[in-house]
Amino acid sequence: MPSSIIPGFTGTVIRPEDTSYDAARVIWNAMHDRRPALIVRPQTAQDVVAAIGYARAQGLLIAVRGGGHSMPGHSVCNDGIVIDLRALNRVRVDPQTRRATVGGGALLGDVDRATQELGLVLPAGVVSHTGAGGLTLGGGVGRLMRRFGLTIDSLLSAEVVTAGGEVLRASAEENADLFWALCGGGGNFGVVTEFEFALHELSELVILATFHPLEEARKVIECGRREMADPAAPDELLWTSFLRRANDVPWMPPGLVGRHGIMSLVEWSGDPEQGRSVLAKIRDDLNPAASDLSVVPFLFMQTITDDLFAHGLRTYIKAGFADDLSTGLTDALLDRAASLQSPVSQVELLALGGAIARVPADATAFPFRQARWLINIPATWREAADDEREIAWASGTYAAVKPFLSEGQYVNFMGDDEDDTAAGAYGRTMERLRAVKAVYDPDNIFRLNQNITPAGRPT
Numbered sequence: 001m002p003s004s005i006i007p008g009f010t011g012t013v014i015r016p017e018d019t020s021y022d023a024a025r026v027i028w029n030a031m032h033d034r035r036p037a038l039i040v041r042p043q044t045a046q047d048v049v050a051a052i053g054y055a056r057a058q059g060l061l062i063a064v065r066g067g068g069h070s071m072p073g074h075s076v077c078n079d080g081i082v083i084d085l086r087a088l089n090r091v092r093v094d095p096q097t098r099r100a101t102v103g104g105g106a107l108l109g110d111v112d113r114a115t116q117e118l119g120l121v122l123p124a125g126v127v128s129h130t131g132a133g134g135l136t137l138g139g140g141v142g143r144l145m146r147r148f149g150l151t152i153d154s155l156l157s158a159e160v161v162t163a164g165g166e167v168l169r170a171s172a173e174e175n176a177d178l179f180w181a182l183c184g185g186g187g188n189f190g191v192v193t194e195f196e197f198a199l200h201e202l203s204e205l206v207i208l209a210t211f212h213p214l215e216e217a218r219k220v221i222e223c224g225r226r227e228m229a230d231p232a233a234p235d236e237l238l239w240t241s242f243l244r245r246a247n248d249v250p251w252m253p254p255g256l257v258g259r260h261g262i263m264s265l266v267e268w269s270g271d272p273e274q275g276r277s278v279l280a281k282i283r284d285d286l287n288p289a290a291s292d293l294s295v296v297p298f299l300f301m302q303t304i305t306d307d308l309f310a311h312g313l314r315t316y317i318k319a320g321f322a323d324d325l326s327t328g329l330t331d332a333l334l335d336r337a338a339s340l341q342s343p344v345s346q347v348e349l350l351a352l353g354g355a356i357a358r359v360p361a362d363a364t365a366f367p368f369r370q371a372r373w374l375i376n377i378p379a380t381w382r383e384a385a386d387d388e389r390e391i392a393w394a395s396g397t398y399a400a401v402k403p404f405l406s407e408g409q410y411v412n413f414m415g416d417d418e419d420d421t422a423a424g425a426y427g428r429t430m431e432r433l434r435a436v437k438a439v440y441d442p443d444n445i446f447r448l449n450q451n452i453t454p455a456g457r458p459t
């Protein structure tokens, strides 16, 4: 339809009567079937200014959509307006400065493809159809986090359209309070139309993938705990274990596919020869039922689970941090893993530390840098008929492990039920975030997120 309905807007406007409407309102998590009054796709920052002005004048609730991967469905709403950033997906890489400018609606795959052409990387997430925008604003964990830090630790500046329709640059030098808040405070402070990142050199990884049946999972968890608790554990080493049913990957013997157990991905992001020898030793210690040790291109790894976590799945997520993979936590996890049903659901144990923990606590709004493990419990399934069963499994698992978790929740791995509060997501940074929110969004128009209420307003 003509965009003249929004003064000054040059992008695309989609209304419920348009043929493209149903496809345009879909987000990754099929649990959220919502019908906005209007979907707009800006082409420039000025279009975002126009869309915000229009929404405010009409009193419309605003949802901002980057890659659409919000598990609680924050990027789509009923009756309001969706500002869909997908046309702002340009990625430019400067080989001289080793910096990338990334559009606010770019996907991780857009970033990876452009940066890898020059042998450079942005440390970010592990599924290429995830939005770089939402992932960055929440912190950004992924396979290079122990080596290069969270995604926000590579963020240099951002162009932001505020609630008042100003286009601002935020960096350590300019609007430093806003920049600090963008680094972990989620989508609370405005629409980021462009990010500027520092890049790092890397084009391949050494990976060890293993599977053990559930009876042997305790041994695997204990091995991961030992390796990553060692103060000398190199930043290049990353350990992730998944309690799940064995999936159909090329190295898995057909007889094991579907069996309950633990899959681990131990990755090395440094010198390949050294990595091969470190990972071969870990494989010998683990003595897995099935395994694969290889050197792979970074781009290959970044797309390897794209299909497993394809659009259109249904998800319910619970997560928390742990200081240690204690015996109590392991007992609870192993007990719950036995009752897992969906072939996509899993409990993920992600080792943190390394470069993440060396950034000063107050440097960014991400408050949980000293946590050692992130315990992520995403139930994921295909059919609506399984909703009750899968939600009960994830919430029951979370209840069982909660006594063994440390404080806080990772804002990007949260749902929206009673356990999932903004206080949990932002911890001790909350009061400072509320003060920044009062400056840049005093009327809380950006509230479809893990919401920070402006200082001076009731929480």
Ligand SMILES: Cc1cc2nc3c(=O)[nH]c(=O)nc-3n(C[C@H](O)[C@H](O)[C@H](O)COP(=O)(O)OP(=O)(O)OC[C@H]3O[C@@H](n4cnc5c(N)ncnc54)[C@H](O)[C@@H]3O)c2cc1C
Residues within 6 Å of the ligand: 027, 028, 063, 064, 065, 066, 067, 068, 069, 070, 071, 074, 075, 085, 104, 105, 124, 125, 126, 127, 129, 130, 131, 132, 133, 134, 135, 136, 137, 138, 139, 140, 141, 142, 186, 187, 188, 190, 191, 192, 193, 309, 412, 413, 448, 449, 450
């Ligand atoms: C399959 C899958 C894999 C994932 N893997 C990882 C991972 O490896 N590491 C990790 O850290 N997280 C991961 N996540 C979580 C992911 O980081 C969050 O869901 C994140 O919010 C997704 O960002 P998005 O832009 O795709 O989502 P959206 O749903 O579009 O947005 C999520 C939130 O961010 C806001 N937002 C998005 N873009 C902007 C912008 N440019 N300006 C202002 N606000 C914006 C939205 O308003 C919304 O509140 C994964 C999620 C999924 C579903």
